[in-house]
Amino acid sequence: MFKATVNNKTFEIGTSGESFTVNGQPFEWDMVTIADGYFHIVHENNSYKAEVVKADAAAKTFQIKVNGRIYPVVVKDKFDLLLEKMGMNSNAGSKVNVIKAPMPGLIIDLKVKAGDVVKAGDALLILEAMKMENIIKCPGDGTVKTVNVKKGDSVEKNQVLIGF
Template identity: 35%
Template sequence: MKYFVTSEEKEYTFDLKEENGEKKFLLNEKPMTVDFKQVGKKPVYSLLVDGKPYDVWAESQNGHYTVAVNGQFYRVKVENERSRLLKQLTRGAESAEGVVLLKAPMPGLVVRVKAEKGARVKKGQGLVLIEAMKMENEIKSPVNGVIGSIAVKQGEAIDKNAVLLEINAE
């Protein structure tokens, strides 16, 4: 079975097969040896790749994995031949790029909303200022687009992942 794994915009093609009772793990058609053991009951794993050890932590959310290797974080998506095919077939049916929800990366207090409904914003532009741990943090637009509805107001306490506002991506 072939798997397509996207890790921080880089795609890797893996093949897992068993031939004559022998397990094979291929990355881009090249065989490699991997071993992997969970550490207790935590989402922590010890990985040996061609003899080199790594400590890995992973969390899955909405079909993506957030993977920490040693201290570095990666956003990873795993697809197989079938799920990829399915996605290609349904892609046309989905609405265009559509609405992007800007969510709070942490709980805190809304200090200021820096954009108005209908405003055109650029990717990377600061939209909402949230105070947490005695510091102000600017939440930036992930896309170019137009501000739709705004769900929070100044002075409001918010939870992690609370929707702050909508952006109609362009």
């Protein structure tokens, strides 16, 4: 299952084989690829020309031009939806103030210290939980203000580990 947001309207998209549902209703369409990023779509006897104008696969954001009008599209897959449900929104953005422990565990390595400038995706620390090492990465750019744990500390879920 996917969720797509187009112009602030959210649609739940399901797949089963080659058929689709949108908000639980069957979605019948015919799509032909004309060239890379260009498509011809027929839906309910209406014809549409579609073009992928801009695609950021990492952020899962797109700009799609349909019959000359551009639509911003944000897509969330099942993993994004699961993270969101667990309170670990993957789109936290650059306005993060703290990093909390996503689960109880043991701090086995710290990669940053107070005053370090970090970028989105940088490794901050390694948390061992259930005999697995989990690299906790920075969700946005910033400067480390405080590191509230040290190597060897046991932490609980939602404990503040790093402040920005």
